[in-house]
Amino acid sequence: MASPPNSKIDKLLPVKSDILPKRNDKLRPVMADDDNKPRKKARAPRNFKKDALRIQARDILGSPNHDAIETLIAKLTSSTETGLSEAENLYNFLIREYPNALSLKISKVLLHSLTRPKIKSKSASLLQNLLDSPSHYESVWNSISPMIKTDLKIAFLEILRHENSSRICKPIWKTVSAVLNCIITKKQGEWPGMFSCFYERLHSGPSFVQDFALMFFLKLPMSLRTQLEPYVNYLYLDFLDKLNSCNGMRKVLALAASIHLVGQMSSDYYFLLNGLLMPMVKGLLSFLINDNEEEYAHEILRKLVELVWVEPRFFESNLDEVFDTMVTIAENNQFGEDTRYPAVEMMSVFDDNVIKRVHKKILTKLFSVLVEMISRIEDEPMGDVDYVNGLCLGTSRNYLLGVTFMYRISMATGDQIRMPDLLKELPTLISAPEWQKRYAAVTIIGVIAKGCAKAMRDHLSEVMNMVLKSILDSSPHVRLAAIGTVKALSLELSPDLQDKHGHMLITSLYLALADDHYPHRQAVAASAMNYLCEGCSSCILEPYLDTIVSKLLALVQSPTPVLQAEALNTLASVARSSKDLFAKCYDLVITYLKKFLADDMIWPSVASKSLQDSAVECIWTVATVVGKDIFKKDAKEVMALLLSVRWYLAEDDHSLKVTLLRAWEQLLTCLGSGFYPYVKDLMPNLLQSARLGFRDEEIDKTVDWSAREHVILTEKLMACKVLFRLTSKFKEKIFPWIDQISDILIPLVIFHDGDIRNIAVSAMPKLLLSAKLSIKKKEAIWRLPNCCPSHSQVVAFNLTNSYLNKLVRRVVPSLLEALNKETDGEISANILKSLSKCIKIAGAFLSEKKIERIANAIIQVLKATSRKHFSEEENATELEIEIIKQVVNYFSILIKIYKERSWTFVDELLEWINDMLGNDATTKEKQISLLTSNEVSQKCKGAALRF
Structure with a gap:
């Protein structure tokens, strides 16, 4: 069993590491002894020079008296290079290391009464440079502590109160202005005592000090109006006094400060400050008496123009005097343009x-x-002419x-x-x-x-x-x-001009059109001819028709794009005004226009989009003027050209797309049923334009979105109009596209744009009628004696009926939702009209509950009308009468279709009429009720008897 570790030995091991084998040697015996091991950084050598500067800095800033700092400032003014260099090094060190203490120390030097004037002057300059550009993030002001800033604010005001030297006041005043601006813009708190200090100096001390005070109030930010209010009465009197000064510069400052004061204060102070207006105007005139002071007048006029922009009502009590003075200045040719121009500009601002x-x-x-x-224009070459408006x-x-x-x-x-x-x-x-x-x-x-x-x-x-x-x-x-x-x-x-002088004007303009040396003037003449012909009768144009048309066709081939566009526009205008007479020019014109469009697509130019726009408009104008019988021989070729133009357009070419949509609408009117062969090719583009909308991710914040939205909405509106016209014209023939059209138009009944909303509402009964007629047509075919319908045909017929049922269930609830949300009276009347038509076309598909909902919603519209929802007029307006007619019309259709089953809903209407005739009802409610009952008696006789 291993013995427990000896703590004493373990403690000694690190010390005896040179005797014991090292762990690293065991694990990595080949490990290099060396340079790859991280080593401690060597300590940097001590900077004795910096230490010496720090000691000097502490002596200067820590000293209770000002001798040391004054000595340093004196050396900074020295002319000796050695002494100046040492002093600058020390001063720069102080700025870097001790900005708080340095700025406060210099301010105390300025407050010390025994400091020599030369030192004080240099101290003021140093302090200005030290706190220069306080709003900049690197400025010393932003590194100073809040407590030192407070002390500096107090010191600044004390210096300005007691100092009368311009060399000291000027830099300190500039510093104070910059610091004040920084405090306001950066929201760094307030500056107590500032207003009282400058107000005191406004009428005490040397004249230049008073000028500085005027400049302070002249440059005071607008956001300090509340703090300025207690001094307004006194400032008014002081400024008024200084407006009578003999010193030109002081008078300018007083005028400018007065204008600034009026601009700062609200209209509540106009009555008080109105006494400044005429002295300001007279002061302005006094400058103009002396040639040497006209520049002052120019500056004051600029200030007055700015004031009129901000506070025009201030001048209204002396309007004639002000205008008379400005006209006097403007009509005096002895004054320079810089003086006369702002005088007129000031009047134009009102x-x-x-x-x-x-x-x-x-x-x-x-x-x-x-x-x-207007006579002050220069002789420019004809190339520098605005050829659209005829202005140089x-x-x-x-x-x-x-x-x-x-x-x-x-x-x-x-x-x-x-x-x-x-x-x-x-x-x-x-x-x-x-x-x-x-x-x-x-x-x-x-x-x-x-x-x-x-x-x-x-x-x-x-x-x-x-x-x-x-x-x-x-x-x-x-x-x-x-x-x-x-x-x-x-x-x-128009038309007086054309009737009395049309012949002379047409002749004169034709001479300008014929002058091929000046294409720009030809463009202006073509534009003028365009507007002149709009008001001309065909009998006035008849003698000149062939000549004008020939010349315009020649100009269409001009190399100048603007001239080409104006010629095309004028050609359309001539066609409209000459009416039936234009038929004799048709073949020549249509040949030129077809060739022009075809060539323009083959050889596109920068201006081709604009020219295509004009050419397309000219073509459909000519077609509608001459009519179907003459145009039908060229219809196929023209439609092919128009579809080709549409095919090559980019996604954002909305303006030309709108023109093409207008062309298709007009050609539909012109050709009537002859337009149907082109519907198949036209429909994809129509549906694409009608689907246009906005998604948040598509919005580019850098683009003028309001302008772009307008042109996109115009394209969408025109596409919806054409779809509506096609559905109305071709009815059951549009059934193959009914799904796509209904998917687009049904949601648009609650669209944000009123015009699009109205078109969508009008289209709803047309969609139902198209579906219904298509079913009837198929049913008639299947019931022919020789037709034996197969099982698949019967299924198709049932599916079609089912489709109509579904379409009704989509259309009617959408119209009900639109009726509840609609705030526009005209569109509400149109919704009621469409609902009546929908019920008439396909009411059999609606449940009794759905009919009840519709009836209740319609009665609510009637109630809203009686409560002045659509008009504030006491008497019923034409629009409100139209709404009443549409409401009653709906119930009359309901009675015809559902007979006795409709009495429940009709009774609710009659009950409302009865309630609105009570004593508690307003005059408007009684009037609407009587008008409704009168309409019911005429259109719903059975209901009237129940009533």
Whole structure:
């Protein structure tokens, strides 16, 4: 038996390891004695230089007096390189190792009254640099403890209260501003005493200190409004006093601070602060008297523009004075553009309702200013022209502001602009030697056409004389602007313009179309011709039809995509307006259009999608204009082309898909039953578009989703419309696709988009009718004398009946659910109408319990109508009367189908009518009840007798 271990020997073993065999030697005798064994890192040599810096730092920061730190600061200002280098090393060491103590020590140096001014000045700069960019995560401010931050805040305010040296105040003020901004943005608490300190300095101490205080209030963040409220009354008086200062810079600061104060405070303070408004305006004018101070005026105007954006109501009590001052500034050509432009911009920021209240004389002066602004354009080459709108690109901001503001004024105050006065001014401009003024005059006519349409109709001859003269102007820009104006006038003054001046305008625009040297101007002319023809009668177009069509077809072959698109759009417009007369041009036009579409698919370009869109619209327009008899010979080829275009489209080409869907809808109208052969090829694309929807994983947050959703919903809506039209038109012939169509449309009766919801609701009875007629057709075939139905045919017939039963059980509950959820009155009326039709078509498949549910739901709609669910009007609206008619219509159908079995449900309706005639009922309830009883008496005579 082994003896127990001797504890004493065991303790000695490690000591005698060199005598005893080592365990490692036994286990790994070949183990190298060496370099692979981990060794302890050698201790780094002591850094005596750092130790010396630490000792010096402790002496400086731990000393109860300021001699050591002042000595260091003095060395930092030394011009000797050796002394400066040593001092910088020590100072940088202090920043790295002791930022808390260093910042506090420097602040105490600034507070020490015996410190020399030079040292104090350097200390202020050091403290500013030390706490520079406090919002940055690497800033010293963020490494300072909260307790030291509190001490520094107190020290800053004490320095600013008692110090009157600009070399000290300026860096400390900048530091305080940066720290305050950091405290607010980073939510680092409050700063007690800050407002009272700056308010005291606002009216005490040297003038530059007061300026610093003004700058503090000028740059105060908006979030401190609550803390500022106790000082508003006093600040108002102080700012008002400083607005009368002789010092230009101080007046600028006071104006800017006043504007900022108004922007900070709520409308509750407008009455108090309103006394600042006119002194601000007068102060602005005082700067403009002196040429050297115009720059100050420019700055103040910028501030006023910002204030109008934020608080426009502040100016409403002195609206005329403010506008008059701004117009005076804007019309003075001695001032620079940087001063005049913001004066007009400030007025343009006010909304239209405010502009309406400005005095007429001031608006007349403003109109003249805007005319002059529109004239400030440069002579650009024709290549730099916006050929869609007829406006020069690259023009000054004055021109753009002038055009947009003049349009707004004409819309807001069109009846206040006296056309006779304007007609005196515009001919002078039209005859001016400078093309810019002629351009401005004809542009203005187009700009104000919508707002001043009534006045223009009264003076149409004078207006058109100027426009026609401008179309023949020597300047290409003026001619272009005149064509753009014709487009605007065609929109706003139709049909008077076309009836009185159509022949002259068509001739003038054709001359522009024929000018092949300027394709951009041709595009503008084509666009103007498009709008002009929309309001033309066929008799006006007849003399020019062949010439215009030939020219437009030539332009369709142009190498300029925009010109091609405009030519196609205009061709469609000419076809619509010329009506039956267009038949003589049909063969030529359809040949060109088919070739154009075919070539565009073979040789696609960047602009081909846009051109295909225009070409497709042009084709279906031409087809619907000439009618089925003329178009049917080309229908097969055209449909093949349209299906080919659809085949090559990408998934996101929604815009062109919408145009194709519109084309199919219009061609269905045109061809009627002749459209059916194309349904089979068309249906897959239709179903695909109708299924469009959104899944969360498909949504790209970087895309403008609202715009994309709109175009997708438009495609879905158009596809649902075409499916509805096909089901309505071809009835039982659509039965092969009835499953797919119903799977798409039935869930859409509760879709979020109202238009799609309404189409889906309208389609429900059409689906049932399609199924029912298909069954009847098969039943009729099987019952023919020569037809002996097999067992499989009988089974198929029974299955079909079973299918109709299932379809009814899907459609009716969906409509009931939609009726319960619907908030739109028109759609509710449509649901009631569809339910009535569904009951009429397939009511036999519904159980008595289901009919009772429908009746109860319909009575609930009637109750909701009487409780003003669809209208707040006291009297019944047309929509509510329509709902009543549809409710009673449903019950009349119920009585016809179920006869005595329906009395239970009808009695509930009659009971409700009776209750609503009681004394407790509201006026609206009584009115709805009487209207319902009247409708019942007309449509349900048996029920009326029971009543």
